[in-house]
Amino acid sequence: MAFITIKLAYKRIIRKPQKIVGIILGIALGVALLTGVMVGVASLKAGFTNSFLHTLGERDAFFSYSPYGEIETTDQDFIEALNLTAFQGIEAATARLRVDVSVFNEEQGTLQPTVLLNGMNPNETGFLPFYDDYDKSNELVLNETTLSADHIFMGAGLAEEMKLEKDDLITISFGFGNATVFGDFTIQEIYNEDKGKGREDSGFSLALPLSRLQDMINTASEAIGESPTVVTNKVNRVYLNIEDEFEEDKEFMEELFNQIRAKIAVITALPLEVIEYTWEFTMIRVFIIDIIDQMMTMMSTMLNAFGALIIAAGLLVIVNIQLMALEERESQTGIMRAIGAKRRTIISSTLIESVFLGVIASIVGLLGGIVYGWFLGWVFAYSFDFASEDIPLIVTQSTLIWSFVFGFIIAVVSGIYPSLRASRINIVDVLRGITRIHPKKMTKKSIYFGSILSIGAIIWLTMSGFPPLWEGKEAFRNIDDVEKMYIPILFTVLGPAIMASYFWSKRISLNVGALFMIGWPLFIIIWALEWVEEGDGGMWLISYCIVSMIIGNVLLMGINLEIFASIGEKVVGVVPRLRATGMVAFRQMSSNKTRSTLTFALFATILSMNIFMAAFNASMRFGLDDAMEEISGNTDIIVSITSPVPRAVQTANLIQEDADFNNRIDLVRPLTVTHGLSYLITDPTNSSWRPNPLNETEAENIVSNYNVAIANDTFWDDEDDWFFKYGLEHDKYIEFEDGVKYQDDEIVTPEDQLLWKALSENRHVNITNPNNASETISVPIIITTRLMTFDNFQVKYLKEVGDLVYLEDTDGNLKPYLIAGFAIDNPLINAFQLASQHDGSGGGPFGPATFFVSAEEKENLVVFSFGLGELDNYLLIGSPFDLNSEGNDILSQDIQTWANSNTSEYRILYGMHSFYVIVVYDIYEEFLEGQYRFFNFLQTFTSLGFVVGILGLMVVSLRAVSERKREIGMLRSIGYKKLDVILAVIFELIALSIIGWLIGMFNGLVMAQRLIDVSFGDLADFVIPWYPHILIYSVITFGASFIAAIIPGWLASRIPPSEALRYQG
């Protein structure tokens, strides 16, 4: 029997090989997609790794004596005394002096506030040589001899940004102590960072021989009264080139760092714990690899999630084709059964055929997947300005294995249903060519299936422990609970509906089930999400909603296809010429329910996904202007002043003395901003309360942050007319020494204003002394950004309103501050985050935290003591223009030119050039553009669904029409013209694509609109991307249907009717 089974399968395949092309193509598309994702992710990962690690060159790790950032320096001789290359695993070590500087060009009037000036050892032995020149034609040499006096090397990135060339003049400046150091240089060479030591510092760098920079520092030291004899050869970072064998070995590096610390302790004769506290070690290569791993895990999760939907669409094509093959072979199956073949034989022969086709399809799919993976890499490179050659094509062994396993699984899964149907045919009916009408009730199996669903759902409901629904809105408070309840509740209704289809009307029961599959997700996204107040999940919930809306809509339309067919018939029938054609097309469509449903389900799935992505992305990119206007809190322009100035004079200069700005500036307010570290101590009563930044368990107690001191009238004025409306999140009562206030979480409220005012007035709160519970102490308030970290992509909040944070005061003590509120996303914070990305100061995935303290507190804090004194270094500017108005761009240019121009009042007064002007809208645009590009990349990926759809539709249509040859002959025999035959096929497919399009539009737009609304409320405009996205998708959908109809329709119409009538399949 086994032989017969295999023989039967074999004969089926070789009899008409052209007929199996569709099945192979369908499976191959699924395999290609999976392989493409695997190849794409592996290639992108390799590309990222290459690209980011290339920026490192051979600098695998670094350390510095810098507990407070990079201001502290140490002696080069000390570093040499460590004899680092004697440690096992260190191939080479080099010390540099790195200083953050501002670069100004007088001629252009351009300023770059954050540029790294590298003092480099001319003989960085064991590292790659210095960079190529700009044309990459010559290798540059940097030493005292090759670099002329008063000359400097400049990175190509910086030169391009500032539009500078060789021999141009620049002025650099940096703060040192309380002084600002200036230096004028001529650009001797522009170095290209593509080769050599890696693209360090984003190309925004300058280079000098180490000794020259040391001389500059020493001169500055003398100027502020520091003796140059103390330390003459300062360095502040030591780079280590670790042997390849160990450079990615975390444990080895930890051990190596410990050994170096121990040696430092010996040389300095200090306790090891002091060394651990004062020396900072970073295994940068390992860190980057970890980040890339996390990024790629996230990306592959997203690609796989969307890929699963596309594969689902592909499965619809395959099952459709399999069903056609089954119908076509019904008579053969009937004959087989008539001569004694068992059901098992029919099932196994169909499955063997599927598996055989699966193997062939896997090979085809694997090749397609490799091409697709390459394409994904190319699209990514194009979207994010990567060089495409940086992304290699990686096909791993597991990719190969999975491709075949997946091909096998698709083949078997898609073969099971048709084979079961084939085994259950009514032999007599099939042999006599009788088509039975579907019964109005379901078979007994629906009771079993419905019972399993219902019982499973009840067990699930009782086990999962989310709040009962009768608690009303409370039950939906936590999004994780909503996520957990989604499927069991869906099954609770679906199970009984399926059971009812046996006892009651099949149509009504299934309609109830389908409507619930649409209604339940709509309820979630329209109402329940509005009630959600806590929880971190949501991604799965959104996926469940999309999938069940697609299935529900498809089922609803499928069950009621006759209604749609009648409407279509009536619409087309308005034209007498088309009446007959319309009747045949639409009746054909509604009678062949399963196949028709599978066909429009294909488009429904693809369009739902793509339209959702397009609408969501467009709204996120172009619909947030109102939200940005609100979040910006009236700040249109931010000025960073690289050389701090006394506030009163500069603001007066800006607003009052220059008539040019009279009508264009509403207000200007100063801020003092500095960067440093704060402590988030959980238990300050612990004797070792000063945390060790190198101890992993306490690492999260240290936050790299921007400290912002606000002056008394920054966020309001005396008449309570609030200038800069910066919102707060403050969901707990904060009781001040004189009262209780605030519990409101709207974006900007009068309570926010009062809280900002309380901060500026340096009001205190009475709390129990953490060190002595019997004592009450009065502490000032602080406003921070939401202090959080990420643990496996889950947000973890470190502090809540009412908790304490500690800042070091000028006496070396940690001073407690009570968190009164969290500053909501605003342009100032975003500007810092952006700056931290540019200058690499980092501070976590979302940049460093921002702490706001009063101007009064500023006076006593260490972080404000360097170089700032009574000075301000930031300005917030409000203009009468809309945030996205071009007026702000022009104004910002005018301010920069005015401030940095040689003849301006400001320059005459201060003799310096230090205004770096940021247009707030540009900050958002940069954020949104990055996000937009990423979504566009995902959209390119999801658009592959259309390729699956079009190819699938073509195959299905070709097969379907060729199977209908006999019917076409019948039509021709009663007077159908060729054109009528073509029109009938077109009407049918276009009608199906209209259904798919309607479902896709409904699902995609509703989901996107709700998500945007839930996320941004009234602040966001929902943007429907009619052009180009929806137009393109519609053209593809209807165009593909038209072509998929007209080609087979035309071919069929050419067959002589007499021949068509003889067709037996």
Next chain:
Amino acid sequence: MSKSEYILECNNVHKVYGEGTQNEVHALQGINLKIKRGEMVAIQGPSGCGKSTLLNVIGGLTPISEGEIFINGIDIRDFTDAEMATFRNVNLSYIFQLFNLFPFLTSLQNVILPLLIQQLPRSIAESRSISLLREMGLGGQIIRRPGELSGGQQQRVAIARALVSNPQILLGDEPTGDLDTTTSGDILRLFRRINTEREQTMVLVTHSDWIASKCDRIIRIQDGVIVEDGLNGGK
């Protein structure tokens, strides 16, 4: 006798399948045939003799290789495909052995289809079709689909569809071939009634001598050539 007295006239009709290929088959080899209006003609012959091919060339379902065919005095060779389709819709009707009803349409929809092709208003087309179905004894089966009908009922629906457009000639290809003897007898009596009452010209291809014996005239074909053509005295 003038040309128009014959509703169908075939002169030296040849039909070659796969012309110029190795599989060339000369299905009709110079058929000369004239059929009068209202005549009920049986075409008989062994399998593969060219009976069905003759029916198909008469109905314009396949082009002839040589010769000429006049229906109602009109040379159908001159027609374009679209003209032939229209001509077929108005003047010719088919009844097939396997009924060839559209399984996805109801009895009424199957019958109405030729009239809709003629762009008749739906109400007129429906009333004419319903009365014809009633005449065929199918008043209760109007909204049923072929799958819900017996073989005899299906063939009656097929006959109703063939008659609904009042064709000049009704062509039947083994119209009772898939039916039992009793039902075949019923269908044949129906044919005879239609032929008599409507003076409907009928050309029936059949293997059955009994059915042939009930026709006005029997034509026997062998190897694509008419070998016998005579009036049936025994009907």
